[in-house]
Structure formats: C-alpha cells, structure tokens
Amino acid sequence: xxxxxxxxxxxxxxxxxxxxxxxxxxxxxxxxxxxxxxxxxxxxxxxxxxxxxxxxxxxxxxxxxxxxxxxxxxxxxxxxxxxxxxxxxxxxxxxxxxxxxxxxxxxxxxxxxxxxxxxxxxxxxxxxxxxxxxxxxxxxxxxxxxxxxxxxxxxxxxxxxxxxxxxxxxxxxxxxxxxxxxxxxxxxxxxxxxxxxxxxxxxxxxxxxxxxxxxxxxxxxxxxxxxxxxxxxxxxx
Numbered sequence: 498x499x500x501x502x503x504x505x506x507x508x509x510x511x512x513x514x515x516x517x518x519x520x521x522x523x524x525x526x527x528x529x530x531x532x533x534x535x536x537x538x539x540x541x542x543x544x545x546x547x548x549x550x551x552x553x554x555x556x557x558x559x560x561x562x563x564x565x566x567x568x569x570x571x572x573x574x575x576x577x578x579x580x581x582x583x584x585x586x587x588x589x590x591x592x593x594x595x596x597x598x599x600x601x602x603x604x605x606x607x608x609x610x611x612x613x614x615x616x617x618x619x620x621x622x623x624x625x626x627x628x629x630x631x632x633x634x635x636x637x638x639x640x641x642x643x644x645x646x647x648x649x650x651x652x653x654x655x656x657x658x659x660x661x662x663x664x665x666x667x668x669x670x671x672x673x674x675x676x677x678x679x680x681x682x683x684x685x686x687x688x689x690x691x692x693x694x695x696x697x698x699x700x701x702x703x704x705x706x707x708x709x710x711x712x713x714x715x716x717x718x719x720x721x722x723x724x725x726x727x728x729x730x731x732x733x734x
C-alpha cells in the first residue's frame with residue numbers, strides 16, 4: 498500500500514486533500530495518470546497546502562458547470578439502434594461508447610469515461626444508466642434500445658404508460674390502503690395454519706382409535722377360543 502493525496506473527491510475513498518492508502522496498481526494505473534491524486538511525499542504535502550485554495554476554487558467551478566449540464570441532461574432518453582433476434586436479444590451489447598455517441602447525436606456532450614453501466618445491456622428495452630459529470634455530480638439517463646426509430650417510439654410510449662400505472666397504483670394505496678382482494682388474500686394465508694392445527698389436533702384421536710381396534714380384536718379372538726372349550730365341558734357332563 499502507498500499513500501497519496503486526493504486532488505478531488507473519490508467515491509468510497511475520500512475527499513479532496515485527504516491522505517489515503519491505496520494499492521500501488523490503482524495509484525499507478527488510475528489515480529496518478531488522471532491527476533486525481535499525487536504521492537503523499539513531504540514536498541507534495543507542502544505543495545498541496547499552498548495550492549489548496551486554487552484547487553478548491555477550481556473544483557467548485559467545475560461542480561457548478563456539471564450541475565448546470567446535469568439539470569438539462571438528467572432523465573433524458575437516448576435512443577440506441579441495434580439488431581436483435583426475435584426474442585429481443587441483441588447481437589452484442591450496448592457499451593459506454595454507444596451511450597456517449599447517442600448523447601452526442603442528441604446534442605449533449607458526454608465523455609465515454611463518464612458513463613457507468615451497472616449491468617450489461619444485451620436486450621431490447623429501456624435501461625437506466627448513470628452518468629458521472631463530476632466527482633460530486635451523478636445523474637441518470639434512460640437508454641432506449643430498439644431495432645428502429647419507430648420501435649423506439651413504441652417502447653417509449655409503453656414504458657411511460659407502465660410507469661404512470663405504477664405511480665397511480667402507489668397513490669391509491671397511499672390514500673385508501675390496499676385493495677380488499679389483497680386483504681382477503683392475506684387473511685386466507687393467515688387462516689391456513691389454523692386448519693393445519695385442527696388436523697394436527699385430530700391425530701391423537703385417530704391414533705387412539707387405531708390402538709383400540711387391536712384390543713377389541715384380541716378380546717373377540719379370546720371369546721371365540723373359550724366357546725369350544727365350554728361346549729366340550731358340557732358334553733362330558
């Protein structure tokens with residue numbers, strides 16, 4: 498592990514000006530070449546303290562520009578045209594470069610490195626994608642992956658209708674509670690264990706009856722054996 502001084506906020510690592518320990522490879526391949534940090538030597542620590550005000554002012558200006566861009570870009574739907582099978586699976590996948598190009602065609606400036614795709618996009622449909630405009634500014638755009646512009650329009654309309662229906666249902670539940678059918682279903686589920694308990698309660702009686710049957714059979718057998726003996730004794734007399 499080596500120590501570096503962060504020159505900007507790094508998610509899950511620290512804020513600007515913090516001295517943190519990181520793996521040599523992470524520092525060498527990402528932080529240092531992209532000027533997001535510098536080695537925490539005594540000379541660099543003194544240099545950073547002298548430049549702190551300038552760096553903080555620059556960061557504030559960059560954040561302000563990113564927030565303005567984010568306000569116009571947040572929630573934007575970008576169309577990506579791709580070939581796909583009848584089942585909707587793409588012949589390939591949608592990458593960060595494709596999102597950046599779609600944004601450029603729509604009149605927005607997004608760098609490929611700013612696009613963060615959490616799950617690979619390998620099918621047709623609408624997908625939310627994160628765009629990191631600044632270390633402290635993250636927005637979301639929707640990627641509409643379709644076979645043609647006409648299909649993209651249809652997908653967009655269906656997606657909007659589904660979202661509206663979901664929101665309306667949530668509003669109804671919040672205002673009036675869950676529908677009666679849902680409540681009856683829940684009550685039915687709660688009632689099932691009682692029936693099972695009743696069956697369990699009847700088991701001992703059935704077992705008791707089962708035990709009683711062999712006892713009756715033995716008594717009947719004994720009576721059958723005694724009857725011939727009684728007849729023989731009477732015949733001798």
